[in-house]
Amino acid sequence: MSSITQKLTQKQQRFVDEYIISGNATQAAIKAGYSKKTARFVGAENLTKPNIKVELEKRNAEIKSQKTMDMQEVMERLAAIARGETVEQQVTNKGTVVEIEPKTSDQIRAMELIGKRYGAWTDKKEVTGGLEINVGVGDWDADD
Template sequence: MVVKKAKLTLKQKRFCDEFIISGNATQAAVKAGYSKKTAGAMATENLKKPMIKAYLDKRLADIKSEKTADMEEVMEYLTSVMRGEETESAVTTRGVVVHGVEVSAKDRIKAAELIGRRNGAWTDKKEVTGVMDINVGVGDYDDDG
């Protein structure tokens, strides 16, 4: 026996996409094509459906993944900055915006420093001075000696 996986209708997908944009279920239902008269009830009903909830969860996870850089992407960007492959916009003293300006040496050095730190190339060492009393012994101690 083959069980067919239920699919969302086009209207339900539109509802989900509009809900992700606005966060307002009733408004999303109206924009998706449900009547204004029943939009509130349909929105509530839709949000209770497991298929719609699963679709929303997946879309939100995809969006979060697309918007959040992973460590590989960060390292690739820092490397491109360090190598001078990135450009930036700068404003002249006359207020003119110039695009495609090479990244400054300071920014390239900072990128190199961050890459080195990520890879454990440098460790901060601190010198601590002072007096410390250490008592080592066996057994119970009391104040009487």
């Protein structure tokens, strides 16, 4: 069995979990249950182990995937705003929270962004003919 496919020990899994949170190998090692005396060494060593590196890469990819939107999700949210299907929470002067529908200006902006995505409202100007400008050396005086 190669070291890359080896399953992580419980301590190694806790190390990965803590390292994802803090980004600090020494602190992650301590919180995972390694000795404080050896935590710096163990933390650095763990980051070089192929099975831990693979797990960290996998977990970071999952986190990145959850934090980013793909174009489908962006378009769905814009469409929901444009249709007035979303609500915003707003605090009143009395301190209560009320839900309000999107403003017309927000709906129009969402529609504009959708339109841009599909190439609507693109100003295209056809230019015919030619324009020729000839400037030769000595044709102008910098002191004028």
